[in-house]
Amino acid sequence: MTNSLRVRLLWWLLVPLAIYVFVTGKAAYDNARHTADLVQENTLLASARMIAGEVEWSDGRLLVDIPPAALEVFASPQGDQVFYNVSVDDGRLLAGVPDFPTRDAAGHDAPDYYDADLHGKPIRAVGFVRQMYDNGAIRRVLVSVGKTQASRDAMVRELWRPQLVRQIEMVLLAVALACIGLTFELRPLLKVKKEVMDRDPMQLEPLRVERLHTELRPIVDAINQCIARLGLQVAAQRRFIADAAHQLRTPLTLLETQLQFARQHRAMEPSLNETLAAMQRSNRSMVGLTNKLLLLAQAEAADYAQLARQKVDLAAIAQDVIEDLAMFAQKREIDLGAELVESAWIIGHEGLLSALVYNVVENAIRYTQPGGHVTVAVMRDAQRVTLTVIDDGPGIPAEARSRVFEPFYRASADTEGTGLGLAIAKEIVQAHRGQIVLAQREHPDRGVVVTVRFTHLS
Ligand SMILES: Nc1ncnc2c1ncn2[C@@H]1O[C@H](COP(=O)(O)OP(=O)(O)O)[C@@H](O)[C@H]1O
Ligand SMILES: [Mg+2]
Known part of the structure; x- marks a missing residue:
């Protein structure tokens, strides 16, 4: 059946109505026949009696x-x-046609009605008996009268047809009214459609449709909820762009000042050298920020279904990251230790997982005071692979802990950084359908424990 609401509703209306018309039409026809037969039989009997x-x-x-x-x-x-x-x-014919199909319902005097054929035409007939007495003799006289059916059929038609026509007219009227009604009642739906189609892409207010049917409310509510979620998403993205621009402006402004200084002090070579070194630092920080922004975009776009084709060993990845960061740990006088199982297979993207481990371990090294300890562990059981990074640094205050995963949020303004590291880590973990938890250690030492869990591919 077609998918048009109009056609479907019409079917729901038409099928029962057609059944109704058929049933009542049949009853009306039977009634009309019965009446016409009665009238005809009465006339036949009256004639026979006469x-x-x-x-x-x-x-x-x-x-x-x-x-x-x-x-x-x-x-x-x-x-x-x-x-x-x-x-x-006695067989004698007193009057009439000799080959009349008579039928003598012998034994009783009630009139006998029957259908018969005469000269090839169907007739309705009555047989009526009269007893005649004379000098003790009794004679039975059978009077039979029959007639063709034309006037009786005409009467049936007259009784029945107008009723049928009236009913068909009623059905047609109902269908027409239903069509008109549907066109009217579907208007609010078309209005909702127009409202949605006519919006410009950034118009994020809820839909307002007046005089909406109760049945349509949930649809509009659902659309409005969707718009609200979209609004939150757009706001978050705007905030992100504003923050990113703000972060880029600082090194760019510095770079501008440094260039100006370099042009004014061309002659004084030592200071020029210093300026160039400062410019290089600004530039490096911009390159670093840009790289992190790119990594974040890449992590946000990562899709588990796509990652699912690759198998990686998280223990090997952690080993590589520890080797990369060994120099940095040494420079900061941090004792960097590792407890790694020989292999821990999970589904994932090697580059992204490497960035995740790097960001977490780098934080631990960066924010722990010289002489501190950082331990990276990769463990596995039947279901899960767990990465933990533990340090004995100052830790993170409770009010900051809930926000460290937000992009650009930094709890330590005195060290350099972008505030993107943990936001990237969280996106990567989510893309891999894992969990990341950051907890504070209280006793016996202070410090932070970051725990990341993935499904183990055994
Ligand atoms: N191991 C840690 N110990 C103490 N503070 C930490 C640790 N890891 C992260 N933080 C805090 O969380 C903030 C956010 O970290 P992150 O997203 O990596 O940004 P960034 O390191 O660029 O500041 C940091 O500014 C820091 O204050
Ligand atoms: Mg960091």
Whole structure:
């Protein structure tokens, strides 16, 4: 069946109505037939009685004189043919057509109605018996009258047709009204559609549709919820761009000042050298920030379904990161230790997972005071692979802990950084359907424990 609401509703209306019209039409037809048959039989009987009334004895013989009125009762515009037959039980024909299909329901005097054929035409007939007495003799005279069916069929049609026509008209009217009604009632839906289509892309207010049907409310509510979520997303992205621009502006402004200084002090070579070194630092910090922004974008776009084709060993990745950061740890006088299982296979993207481990371990080294300890561990059991990075640094205050995963949020303004490291880490963990938890150690030492869990591919 088609998917048009209009057509489907019309079917729901039309099928029961058609059944109703059929059933009542059939009943009306049966009724009309019954009535027409009664009328016809009454006329047949009246005619037969009239003829029977004219049968009389004359000189010991039975005679009949057919009264014209007996046949006139059948006069009709349909011009039905009427036949009769008057015969005595000794076989003598008193009047009428000899080959009339008589039927003597012997034994009782009630009129006998029946259908028969005469000269190839179907007729309805009545047989009526009259007993005639004379000098102790009893004769049974059978008067049969029959007529063709044209006027009776016409009567059935007259009784039945108007009723049928009225009902069909009613059905057509109902269908027309339903079509018009649906067109009217579907208007709010079209209005919702227009509202949605006409919006410009950044218009994020909820839809307002007046006089909406109760049935349509949930749809509009769902659309509005979707718009609200979109609004939050857009706001977060705007904030992100503003923050990123702000972060880039600082090194760019510095670079500008440094360039100006270099041009003014071309002659003084030592200071020029210093300026160039400062410019290089600014530039490096911009390159670093840009790289992190790119990594964040890459992590946000990563899709588990796509990653699912690659298998990586998290223990090997952690080993490589520890080797990369060994110099940095040494410079900061941090004792960097490792407890790694020989292999820990998970599904994932090697580059992204490497960036995740790097960011977490680098934080631990960067924010722990010289002489501190950082331990990187990769463990596995049947279901899970767990990475923990533990340090004995100052830790993170409770109010900051809930925000460290936000982009650009930094709890330590005195060290250099972008505030993107943990945001990137979280995106990467989410892309791999893992969990990341950052907890504070209280006793016996202070410090931070970062725990990351993934599904183990055994
Ligand atoms: N191991 C840690 N010990 C103490 N503070 C930490 C640690 N890891 C992260 N932080 C705090 O969380 C903040 C956010 O970290 P991150 O997102 O990596 O940004 P960034 O390191 O660039 O500042 C840091 O500024 C720091 O204050
Ligand atoms: Mg960091």
